[in-house]
Amino acid sequence: MTTSSENPFFSDTSQPQGPPDTFIPPPALESAADYDEDSSSFGGTDSSGDASSSGELESLRQGYLSRRILELLPELLAEPAFRIGQRGDLRKRDVFLTGALPVWAGALPNVRFRYGGTGVSPNLYSAVVAPPASGKSALRHARKYGRPSSSTSSGGTSPEIGTSPEIGTSSENRSALESGAYPEGRASPQGSSTGQEGPEEEPPGRERPGVRAGRRQLFLAADSSAAALKRRLEEIPHGVIFETEFQAISRALGSSWGSFTDVLLKGLQNEAIRMSRSSKGAVTIPHPAPSIALAGTPAALGGFMSGSGSTPGTGNGLFSRFLFYRFDREFEWSPQFRSPQSESTQSEGPQSEGPQSEDLQSGERRGSLEESLRGAGQKFREARRQLGARETPLWVSVPGALQEAHTRAFRSLTKKWREDESVPRSMQASLTRAGLQAVKIAVVLRGVRLAESGVPPASTQSIELGAEDMEAGIRLSLTYLLHAIEVGARLQGDDGPQDTCLQEKALQEKAGSQAKLNERKRDLTERQREYLEALPEEPFSTAEAKDLASGFGASKRGVQRWLKSWRKAGLLRKPKRGMWAKRRPERKDSPRTEGLPGAESVISVIDGIPALAGGRAP
Numbered sequence: 001m002t003t004s005s006e007n008p009f010f011s012d013t014s015q016p017q018g019p020p021d022t023f024i025p026p027p028a029l030e031s032a033a034d035y036d037e038d039s040s041s042f043g044g045t046d047s048s049g050d051a052s053s054s055g056e057l058e059s060l061r062q063g064y065l066s067r068r069i070l071e072l073l074p075e076l077l078a079e080p081a082f083r084i085g086q087r088g089d090l091r092k093r094d095v096f097l098t099g100a101l102p103v104w105a106g107a108l109p110n111v112r113f114r115y116g117g118t119g120v121s122p123n124l125y126s127a128v129v130a131p132p133a134s135g136k137s138a139l140r141h142a143r144k145y146g147r148p149s150s151s152t153s154s155g156g157t158s159p160e161i162g163t164s165p166e167i168g169t170s171s172e173n174r175s176a177l178e179s180g181a182y183p184e185g186r187a188s189p190q191g192s193s194t195g196q197e198g199p200e201e202e203p204p205g206r207e208r209p210g211v212r213a214g215r216r217q218l219f220l221a222a223d224s225s226a227a228a229l230k231r232r233l234e235e236i237p238h239g240v241i242f243e244t245e246f247q248a249i250s251r252a253l254g255s256s257w258g259s260f261t262d263v264l265l266k267g268l269q270n271e272a273i274r275m276s277r278s279s280k281g282a283v284t285i286p287h288p289a290p291s292i293a294l295a296g297t298p299a300a301l302g303g304f305m306s307g308s309g310s311t312p313g314t315g316n317g318l319f320s321r322f323l324f325y326r327f328d329r330e331f332e333w334s335p336q337f338r339s340p341q342s343e344s345t346q347s348e349g350p351q352s353e354g355p356q357s358e359d360l361q362s363g364e365r366r367g368s369l370e371e372s373l374r375g376a377g378q379k380f381r382e383a384r385r386q387l388g389a390r391e392t393p394l395w396v397s398v399p400g401a402l403q404e405a406h407t408r409a410f411r412s413l414t415k416k417w418r419e420d421e422s423v424p425r426s427m428q429a430s431l432t433r434a435g436l437q438a439v440k441i442a443v444v445l446r447g448v449r450l451a452e453s454g455v456p457p458a459s460t461q462s463i464e465l466g467a468e469d470m471e472a473g474i475r476l477s478l479t480y481l482l483h484a485i486e487v488g489a490r491l492q493g494d495d496g497p498q499d500t501c502l503q504e505k506a507l508q509e510k511a512g513s514q515a516k517l518n519e520r521k522r523d524l525t526e527r528q529r530e531y532l533e534a535l536p537e538e539p540f541s542t543a544e545a546k547d548l549a550s551g552f553g554a555s556k557r558g559v560q561r562w563l564k565s566w567r568k569a570g571l572l573r574k575p576k577r578g579m580w581a582k583r584r585p586e587r588k589d590s591p592r593t594e595g596l597p598g599a600e601s602v603i604s605v606i607d608g609i610p611a612l613a614g615g616r617a618p
Helices: 056-061 067-072 075-086 090-105 136-146 171-178 226-235 247-253 261-269 298-305 369-388 400-419 425-453 467-489 496-510 514-521 526-534 542-547 556-569 599-607
Strands: 111-115 118-120 125-129 240-243 273-277 281-285 291-296 323-326 394-397 462-464 579-582
Touching: 056 067, 056 599, 067 467, 075 090, 075 136, 075 369, 075 425, 090 125, 090 136, 090 240, 090 291, 090 323, 090 425, 111 425, 118 425, 125 298, 125 467, 136 240, 136 291, 136 369, 226 261, 226 273, 226 281, 240 247, 247 298, 261 273, 291 298, 323 467, 369 425, 400 425, 400 467, 400 599, 425 467, 467 599, 526 556, 542 556, 542 579
Parallel strands: 111 394, 125 291, 125 323, 240 291, 394 462
Antiparallel strands: 111 118, 273 281
C-alpha cells in the first residue's frame, strides 16, 4: 500500500507537527485496506458497499442521493433531512443537503487539510438546477443554520451573525483582539493576516486595532460590486454567498462594476487575492475561502455561467468548481396547508414515489423541522465562534487507508474516462475537481461532527478524518459529478454544437417510456410475459433467474437466451457483470443519465466503493 509520503495528493511532509493525541478518534476502518491493489477493482466487481442493493443503482440513475450517503451523515444534517423527506418530497431533502454543505463550510474557519501539497480550506460551491416552482426553495432551510442569534457565550453577549460591528482602538477591543476572542483570517494592509497556511507559509500576524474583525456576518451579498465583495472577503474570508435565484449573481457578473468571476475562480482553490487601493495601498487576502449555495432554472444557469462574458458551458472554469444537483419535476399539486402538529409527524400529503421513500420512515424522532434546525443552529454558531478564536488552524489529517480509497476511486474513473473517447474533454476538469471536492465534503462532515460533540481545545493542533466522512465525501462528489454530466450535456460548451446535438440525440434514443415497454412486451408469448413479471423488481443474478425457470416450464438454457434477447429489446439491462435488472419507465423528474458519455463509468465506480465504516439509518 502506498504510504502518505508517497502519495502526491496527500503529502504530509509539510504538515505542522503537533501532539500525537487525536481529539475524538474516528471509528476504526473495517475494510478500506483489504480490497485488491488493482484500481480496476472499482466498478465491475462486487463491493462491500450497498450501492447495488435495494435499488441503489436505480436511485443513482434517477439522481437521488443514495441511502448509503444518508446513513453516513452526522446527526445535525441527518435530522433536518429526515424531517424534510418525511414531508413527502425527497427532491427537497436532497436540495436541502446540497445547500447545507456550503453553509456548514462557512462555520469552519481555521480548519485546514492538505491536498496537492497545499493547505486547503473546506469551502464548497453548490448549485441546484431545476424548473420553476419545482421545490428549489427547500434550499432556504439550509440558510437557517446561520440565522442570527442573541445567545450568549463564555465571552459575554455574542453579537448576531447578521451584524458587522466596527472594532475600534479602545482598550476593551484591543484586549479582545489580543486574547484571540475574534475569528481568524482577516486581511490587512501590506498582506498581514491572522490566517496561516502552515510553517512554510507566511508567518501568522496579529490583527491591528482598527481593522474590521470580530464575529462577522456569515452571508455575503451575491448582487454586489467586485470592490464590495472583496472588501467583505477582506473582513470575513469564510463568508457564504447564498441565493435561491441565479439572476441575483448573474446580474452582478454581467455588469462592469460587478465582474468578480476572478474572485470565484480563486476562492475555491484559496488562492490569494491582491488589490490596490488609494486609501490603504496594496491589500492582500492571503487565504480567501468563500462558499456558495445557489439555485435557479436551467435557462438562468446559462446566464450565470456566461455573466462575465465567458463561454456558457463546461469549459469556462467556473462550471467545474460547482457541485450540481439537477432534476425535472412532474406537474402535480402538493398540499400547502400543514398545521404545526403535522410538522412533527408524518405529512398528510401523499408520499413521493421516489426509490427511497421507505428509507425515511424508520426510526422514531420527535420535534419539528424548525426545532431541529434551531438546535443545530446553536451548535453551528458555537463551533464557528470557537474555531474562529483559535490562534492557529486546526489541521485535519487523512489516514493512509482513506488516502488509498480516495486515490483508487478517482484513478479508476480517470482510467475509464481516458479510454472512453465519447467523454467531452471539457468534463475532465470536473472530474479533477471532484477529487478535491470529495475531501472538502469529508472535512465539512468532520466539522459537523465536531459541532455535535464539542470543538477540540485550542491546544489541539490536528485531528483525523473519519472513515465515514471520507466514504460519504467520495460518494457525494461522484453523485454530484453525475448531475454535472447531465447539466453539461444541456449547455453549449467549448465542444461545439455538434457534440451537444449528439448528446441530445442520445437522450432521446435512450428515454424509455411506458408505451414503448408495453409495445415490446406484446411481442412476447404469454409464458414469457408471466416469467418476466415474476422476476425480482430489484437487480437479480443469472442464477436467480434460472432458479425460476422450472416454475414456468422453461429450461435454464432457454432462460439464458431470453435474458440476452430481452436485453437487446430494451426490456432488461445489466447494471454489472452477472446481474440483471428490469428496465422501468423513466420518471419525469429524473435526470436521464443513460447514454450520456461518462455517466455509466461514474455509476460503476460508485458501485465499487467499499464500505469504509459503519453507518446508521437516518
